[in-house]
Structure formats: C-alpha cells, structure tokens
Amino acid sequence: MSIRIDQKLCLSCGRCALVCPGGLIAQDEEKKAFVKYPKDCWGCAACLKECQSGAIRYFLGADLGGKGAYMYTRDEPDFLHWFIVCNGKSHKLTINKRESNKY
Amino acid sequence: MVRKLSEIVLKPCVLKLQPEILETDILIIGGGTAGCFSALTIAENSKAKVLIAEKAHIKRSGCLAAGVNALNAYINPGETPETYVDYVKKEAAGIVREDLVLSLARKLNQVTQKLEQIGLPILKDDQGNYVARGKRSIKINGESIKPLLAQAVQNQKSVQVLNRVNIIDYIVRDQKVIGAYGFSLEKNIFYVIYAKAVICTTGGAAGLYKPNNPGFSRHKMWYSPFNTGAGYAMGIRAGAEITSLEMRFIALRCKDTIAPTGTIAQGVKARQINSYGREYVDEYQECDQVQDNIEISTVLRLYATVTEKREGRGPCYLRTQGITEDQEQELYKAYLNMAPAQTLKWFEQGRGPRSQNVEIEGTEPYIVGGHSASGYWVDGQRMTTLPGLLAAGDVAGGCPKKYVTGCLAEGEVAALAALRYIGSGSTNKDVRLEPGEIQDKLDAVNQFFRNEQGPYDLDQVEEAMQKVMDEYAGGISAGYIMNRTKLQLAAQLIEELLKISQTLSAENLHELLKIHEIIDRLYVCKVLIAHLEARKETRWLCYQHDADFPAKDDLHWRKYVNSRYENGEVKIVLRELVKRDEIYEHSD
Numbered sequence: 001m002s003i004r005i006d007q008k009l010c011l012s013c014g015r016c017a018l019v020c021p022g023g024l025i026a027q028d029e030e031k032k033a034f035v036k037y038p039k040d041c042w043g044c045a046a047c048l049k050e051c052q053s054g055a056i057r058y059f060l061g062a063d064l065g066g067k068g069a070y071m072y073t074r075d076e077p078d079f080l081h082w083f084i085v086c087n088g089k090s091h092k093l094t095i096n097k098r099e100s101n102k103y
Numbered sequence: 104m105v106r107k108l109s110e111i112v113l114k115p116c117v118l119k120l121q122p123e124i125l126e127t128d129i130l131i132i133g134g135g136t137a138g139c140f141s142a143l144t145i146a147e148n149s150k151a152k153v154l155i156a157e158k159a160h161i162k163r164s165g166c167l168a169a170g171v172n173a174l175n176a177y178i179n180p181g182e183t184p185e186t187y188v189d190y191v192k193k194e195a196a197g198i199v200r201e202d203l204v205l206s207l208a209r210k211l212n213q214v215t216q217k218l219e220q221i222g223l224p225i226l227k228d229d230q231g232n233y234v235a236r237g238k239r240s241i242k243i244n245g246e247s248i249k250p251l252l253a254q255a256v257q258n259q260k261s262v263q264v265l266n267r268v269n270i271i272d273y274i275v276r277d278q279k280v281i282g283a284y285g286f287s288l289e290k291n292i293f294y295v296i297y298a299k300a301v302i303c304t305t306g307g308a309a310g311l312y313k314p315n316n317p318g319f320s321r322h323k324m325w326y327s328p329f330n331t332g333a334g335y336a337m338g339i340r341a342g343a344e345i346t347s348l349e350m351r352f353i354a355l356r357c358k359d360t361i362a363p364t365g366t367i368a369q370g371v372k373a374r375q376i377n378s379y380g381r382e383y384v385d386e387y388q389e390c391d392q393v394q395d396n397i398e399i400s401t402v403l404r405l406y407a408t409v410t411e412k413r414e415g416r417g418p419c420y421l422r423t424q425g426i427t428e429d430q431e432q433e434l435y436k437a438y439l440n441m442a443p444a445q446t447l448k449w450f451e452q453g454r455g456p457r458s459q460n461v462e463i464e465g466t467e468p469y470i471v472g473g474h475s476a477s478g479y480w481v482d483g484q485r486m487t488t489l490p491g492l493l494a495a496g497d498v499a500g501g502c503p504k505k506y507v508t509g510c511l512a513e514g515e516v517a518a519l520a521a522l523r524y525i526g527s528g529s530t531n532k533d534v535r536l537e538p539g540e541i542q543d544k545l546d547a548v549n550q551f552f553r554n555e556q557g558p559y560d561l562d563q564v565e566e567a568m569q570k571v572m573d574e575y576a577g578g579i580s581a582g583y584i585m586n587r588t589k590l591q592l593a594a595q596l597i598e599e600l601l602k603i604s605q606t607l608s609a610e611n612l613h614e615l616l617k618i619h620e621i622i623d624r625l626y627v628c629k630v631l632i633a634h635l636e637a638r639k640e641t642r643w644l645c646y647q648h649d650a651d652f653p654a655k656d657d658l659h660w661r662k663y664v665n666s667r668y669e670n671g672e673v674k675i676v677l678r679e680l681v682k683r684d685e686i687y688e689h690s691d
Contacts, residue, residue: 021159021168044168061319064359069451100226101437103370
C-alpha cells in the first residue's frame with residue numbers, strides 16, 4: 001500500500017506533506033514532494049484529495065495483489081472525482097460530497 | 104595507518120533540541136475525534152484558553168483520516184440509552200462500566216445533530232428522519248468527517264492548534280498533572296507545556312502485533328498505524344491506573360485491504376460462507392460467551408471465521424456474488440468514502456463484488472478503548488487516577504462500542520469536567536519545574552541524537568516486538584490463543600527490547616518520533632502481557648483466549664483487571680463491577 005508522486009506534475013504547494021497523518025511526505029530543494037517512507041503509508045488517501053494537479057498516484061503493493069493499476073483524484077467544491085487507471089483504461093467514479101452512502 | 108577523512112563514518116550532524124515553555128488553561132493531547140470535540144465544547148462553554156498538541160495535522164489526523172463508513176452508535180426509534188447499555192454489556196460479556204456507557208448513550212443523538220450542523224451528510228427519509236442502517240447505526244457520507252471537525256475547531260479563536268508536535272510524557276507534581284513535555288517535528292524545539300488541566304485523547308495502540316501484511320504494506324491495517332499507544336504509555340509511566348488491556352480488539356475485515364466488512368454485510372445483506380459455500384456462523388452459537396444473545400455477537404463472527412480457516416474450511420467469504428449492478432456501483436462509492444484500497448482492488452482484479460465473493464480475515468489484535476474496554480481507569484467525569492488528567496475516546500477505558508459518536512460524547516463529558524476542575528481551585532496552577540528538572544528530561548531526549556548507530560535499528564526492534572507478541576501473546580499465527588508459559592516468555596523478551604530501545608539512534612526529528620512510538624508500544628506490551636496473565640479464565644474468544652483456563656468463570660472473574668506501574672513493576676488491582684446508576688469516584 002502506498003503512493004507515488006509524479007514530480008513533473010507536482011506544483012510544489014506542500015499540501016500533501018502537511019496533511020499526511022504519518023508525516024511520510026517530504027519536499028526536495030525545489031519544494032517538489034516525494035514519499036520519504038513508502039512502507040509506512042496507511043493508504044488513507046488524504047494526500048490525493050489535497051493534490052490540485054493529480055500528481056499523486058495511489059497503488060496497491062504487490063503483497064496486496066497490486067498489478068500496476070493506480071488511482072488519483074480531482075476535487076471540486078461539491079464533487080470528488082476518482083480516476084482508476086487499469087490496463088491502460090481510465091475509469092471515472094464521481095462522488096457527490098453532499099450525498100450520503102446508500103449503505 | 105592514516106585514514107582518509109572520507110573513510111571515517113560520522114553522523115552527518117548531531118541535532119540538539121532547545122527548550123521552549125508554553126502555558127495554557129487546558130492542554131488537549133491529540134487532535135483526533137475526541138480531542139477536537141473536547142476543544143469545541145470548551146470554546147463554546149467558556150473563555151478558557153485551549154491548546155491542542157497534535158503530532159500530525161488535525162485536518163486528517165487520527166482514526167478518521169480516510170473517512171468512516173457509518174455512525175454506529177446512535178439511538179434509533181425503538182431503542183433507548185438503556186437498551187444501548189444492555190447491548191454493550193452483552194457484547195463485552197459483562198466487563199463494562201455501565202455508568203460510563205449510559206452517560207455516553209444519553210448524548211449520542213445530540214452529538215450526531217452537531218455533526219450534521221457542521222456539514223456531515225446524513226441520509227434522511229421523506230419525513231426528514233435519519234434512515235436507520237441497523238438498530239444502532241445511521242447512514243452518512245463520512246469521507247470529510249475529519250476536515251469538517253477540524254474546520255469547526257479552527258473557527259474558534261480561543262483554541263490554538265500546535266500541529267506537528269509530539270507529546271512524550273506528563274509533567275506531574277504532588278500527584279497532579281500540570282502539563283506535558285513534547286517536541287516539534289519541524290523545528291529543533293523541546294516543549295514544556297504547563298496547563299491547569301490536561302485531556303488525553305491520543306487514541307489507542309496499533310502495531311503491537313505482527314500485522315496481516317508484514318512486508319511492504321505493513322501499515323495497511325484496520326486501526327491507524329500512527330496511533331501507537333502514547334496516551335496509555337504516558338499514563339503507565341506516570342503511575343495512572345489502567346483497566347482491561349486484556350480485552351483486546353480484533354476486527355473481521357476484507358482480506359489484504361483490511362477494509363470494513365459491515366458495509367457489505369449490512370448494506371447488501373451478504374452472509375459469511377466458507378470455501379464449501381456453507382453459511383457457518385450460526386453453527387457456532389453455542390460457543391458464544393455472550394449469554395442469551397439473540398443477535399450474533401461481533402466476536403462470534405470473527406471466532407467462527409478463524410476456526411473455519413484453522414480447521415481447513417477456508418478461505419471464508421462474504422457472499423456477494425449475484426448482487427445487482429446498482430448495488431455494486433454503490434459499494435464502489437461507499438468504499439471510496441472510507442477505504443479506497445478496496446475499490447481499487449476490485450478494479451485491479453477486473454471483477455467486482457457482483458462476480459466474486461469478498462474474502463475475509465481477522466486482523467492482528469489492537470488495544471482500543473472505543474471498541475473494547477481498554478484504557479485509563481476513570482471516574483464518572485473521565486478524570487483519571489491522576490488529578491488534573493482527564494481521558495476521552497479510544498484512550499479511555501471501561502466503555503466499549505463508543506465508535507465515532509461515543510468518542511465525541513466522551514470528549515464533551517471530559518471537556519466540561521476539565522472546566523469544573525480548573526474552576527474548583529484544586530489545580531496546581533502556579534507550580535513550576537526547576538530548570539534542572541527540565542534539563543534532565545531534555546538531556547534524555549537529546550541522548551537519542553548522541554547515541555551511535557548500534558547493531559539494532561528502529562525496524563529491527565519493531566519487527567522483534569511484533570514477532571514476540573504474535574507468537575507468545577496470542578497474535579494471528581497463534582490463532583489468538585495464549586498460555587502462561589508463552590506469556591512469561593513474551594514478558595522477558597519485551598523487557599529485553601525495552602533496554603535495547605534506549606540505545607536507538609536518531610538522525611532527524613521523524614526518527615526521534617519513531618523511537619518514542621516504539622518505546623510507547625513496548626510499555627503497552629509489557630502491561631498488556633501482565634493483564635493477559637492476570638485474568639485466569641477465557642472471557643472473550645479471540646480477544647482473550649487463555650488455553651490454561653479455556654472456560655468463562657463468572658464466579659471469580661466478573662471483575663475488572665486493572666493495573667498500576669510502580670517502580671518498574673506492573674501491579675495488578677482487581678476491582679468489583681461498577682453499577683449502571685452508580686456515581687463512581689476514585690477512593691483508593
């Protein structure tokens with residue numbers, strides 16, 4: 001369980017590092033974010049939701065059955081869009097933040 | 104022989120923390136569910152200055168970082184606070200502080216309304232009533248629950264939040280808690296924080312036992328891996344009385360992702376089946392330690408699954424095959440709102456829950472007072488046995504099945520009690536430490552920067568601790584079962600690891616944090632082992648399953664197992680059950 005950060009997309013805002021509940025994300029000299037302690041990630045996805053550029057990719061470790069798929073998010077005031085990229089195909093799931101779960 | 108400078112391995116630079124003294128009226132340690140609600144309550148009821156010390160950032164810290172699937176403690180129509188207490192008492196096989204549970208049950212619906220006011224979406228019917236999910240739960244979108252709580256706290260002018268500050272010990276004078284020591288994770292600062300009252304809301308302890316996924320995904324666990332028992336350990340070291348650590352909590356979860364099962368079980372009414380497709384849980388009803396229980400207890404669902412697997416009838420599943428497309432879509436979304444790894448897993452496999460059943464397993468044991476009864480022994484006001492120190496949420500004992508709303512309610516009770524305490528004149532508010540005392544504590548912390556890197560690093564000590572607990576103190580590989588020979592071995596090995604932990608070396612503030620997290624967990628392990636050894640019966644399957652005493656013994660063990668740490672020894676104290684209508688005060 002962990003995340004990867006695409007430094008080409010990173011805006012150097014530092015918001016992911018701020019919210020990570022484990023303090024696992026650091027910034028380099030150019031303030032680009034990187035995961036300093038990948039094995040300590042809980043998989044909470046707090047950083048994904050902070051990232052304005054979709055630079056953070058959430059993946060399953062091979063020990064959890066990961067085979068290369070990943071997901072990222074795009075946040076809007078009332079909606080949270082999740083993009084799941086799997087075998088070259090992207091699936092979009094949109095959550096209405098104001099709606100409750102059915103279950 | 105002259106060695107070149109480049110051949111000499113030196114630590115890059117030895118850090119050193121500098122002291123800084125802060126003062127406040129009420130210090131809250133940990134800005135999670137209970138801590139945030141305590142701060143809100145104080146701000147709305149007084150002008151008292153509040154300082155929250157949080158080792159991460161309150162926006163996403165604590166158990167609710169990813170979200171939560173439902174509010175599982177709510178009094179729906181047809182239920183009452185008293186029936187809630189009855190339920191909790193049955194689930195805990197009688198070892199519960201009914202007085203504490205009742206006081207929370209009476210507040211559950213009021214704190215739920217407050218959550219809705221600050222923006223939490225709760226499902227309602229056409230008449231505007233909350234839609235029941237089960238007898239005691241309601242449906243929400245819990246993804247943003249923590250940012251909403253954090254925002255409400257940050258709107259209060261009297262509350263100051265110190266993010267990225269890790270508290271390591273209480274300051275105790277004349278048996279009263281007058282503050283706490285901590286250090287910044289960003290600057291080289293050692294904090295000495297004085298307060299008229301301290302509320303501990305640090306959460307429970309994960310990472311004591313070898314986890315389900317011990318390798319790369321070692322932190323993909325049920326409970327927050329960043330909740331490392333700091334509150335318990337600080338209380339233990341300060342001599343506070345601790346209750347019921349032996350009532351561990353083990354969750355039944357989706358395999359690998361350790362995502363919740365209740366959303367599937369309650370949401371699409373999926374039954375538990377074994378590898379032969381047989382529904383097995385009902386076959387275990389006679390094993391239930393919970394008497395006269397019409398509902399299947401939480402622990403029985405787990406025990407039945409563990410036993411099926413041990414006897415070769417695994418894997419076990421939640422039978423989801425054949426659910427509708429709409430149901431599948433709703434499950435994808437529900438999991439994104441609280442445990443997104445599970446949705447990714449379904450996509451990664453190319454098959455959702457409609458076309459394959461969901462495999463389930465038991466987690467490693469946790470110590471968590473929001474689900475079991477483990478934690479500080481408190482009076483009715485949530486004052487611990489150390490005056491000036493209150494406890495709420497997962498760190499407070501005696502009151503299982505709090506869940507989110509119970510933690511909020513307890514945060515409120517503790518906050519109001521703290522206000523009464525600081526208004527009562529019984530605080531040690533003018534007492535201050537001598538400079539030498541501060542220096543001694545600071546030196547002890549700075550020593551981890553001065554320690555040379557020895558043969559053992561952080562990961563090795565953590566791995567050793569988790570292996571000991573797994574094999575000898577009833578972890579997953581031991582089928583959650585233990586006996587006295589094993590527990591005594593565990594006690595001895597944990598003692599040795601405590602000594603090694605003092606030799607660990609830190610090169611930066613994050614490593615200093617990790618060292619303290621390991622030391623805290625070792626203290627919790629030490630006291631946990633003593634509690635497990637003390638209860639000479641099997642009160643709860645899986646949670647506390649003792650091979651030396653495999654039956655429940657109501658005649659002798661309808662008691663709380665409590666402890667106090669004195670001069671390096673764990674002293675066990677057995678206490679009689681507190682009644683529902685009793686007003687409990689500390690007397691000895």
